[in-house]
Amino acid sequence: MFQGQRGWFCGSVSHDLRQYWVAEGGTISDPRVADFLFSCDASHPDTLRIYQSLDYIEDNATVFHACYLSAVANAEIKNSVALGHFILPPASLQKEIRRKIGSFIWEQDQHFLIEKHFIR
Amino acid sequence: ETDNCSKMLRYRCSGCIAVGKSLNSRNFSKLLHCCPYQCDRHKVIVEAEDRYKSELRKSLICNKKILLTPRRRHQLSSES
Numbered sequence: 567m568f569q570g571q572r573g574w575f576c577g578s579v580s581h582d583l584r585q586y587w588v589a590e591g592g593t594i595s596d597p598r599v600a601d602f603l604f605s606c607d608a609s610h611p612d613t614l615r616i617y618q619s620l621d622y623i624e625d626n627a628t629v630f631h632a633c634y635l636s637a638v639a640n641a642e643i644k645n646s647v648a649l650g651h652f653i654l655p656p657a658s659l660q661k662e663i664r665r666k667i668g669s670f671i672w673e674q675d676q677h678f679l680i681e682k683h684f685i686r
Numbered sequence: 687e688t689d690n691c692s693k694m695l696r697y698r699c700s701g702c703i704a705v706g707k708s709l710n711s712r713n714f715s716k717l718l719h720c721c722p723y724q725c726d727r728h729k730v731i732v733e734a735e736d737r738y739k740s741e742l743r744k745s746l747i748c749n750k751k752i753l754l755t756p757r758r759r760h761q762l763s764s765e766s
């Protein structure tokens with residue numbers, strides 16, 4: 567699934583999810599050259615550094631919640647999981663976003679998600 | 687909750703339906719910005735992040751200005 571893709575992982579991401587990434591053919595890389603930026607905590611210093619980078623300001627660095635990987639692992643059709651539902655915005659914005667659109671996908675029950683949204 | 691979900695299914699924007707290998711952290715934001723029919727969810731997230739980015743941009747420019755006030759510039763040139 568992730569053959570040839572480079573991924574950067576914030577210190578907040580569990581070992582299991584990193585392992586899954588590697589098992590699916592992905593490699594682990596530096597944030598500057600990574601194709602994917604994964605985090606489980608927007609206020610972790612590693613992730614804060616991404617939000618303060620020029621790449622982020624210039625729309626070249628979207629951080630995704632690493633539970634995208636567990637959604638992929640649990641999905642019957644692996645590439646049916648929409649990456650776009652796992653955007654992880656800076657922590658200071660989350661409260662306001664939640665007030666407008668409800669809880670984030672990555673805060674909801676995994677099983678429900680996979681059944682309702684991701685199988686197309 | 688159920689209402690929210692059916693709404694999501696009805697108004698899927700490119701940020702919602704795009705799947706596959708070509709999508710990643712480098713191109714996702716541009717894809718969303720180019721999408722003419724952002725769903726409510728993506729619209730709110732994009733607007734919030736855009737605001738955050740523009741504030742950060744402003745503060746970066748401010749810092750540069752502070753760095754380049756005449757006195758500081760003088761110091762910099764005498765240092766080099």
Ligand SMILES: [Zn+2]
Binds near residue numbers: 698702703724725727
């Ligand atoms: Zn959308």
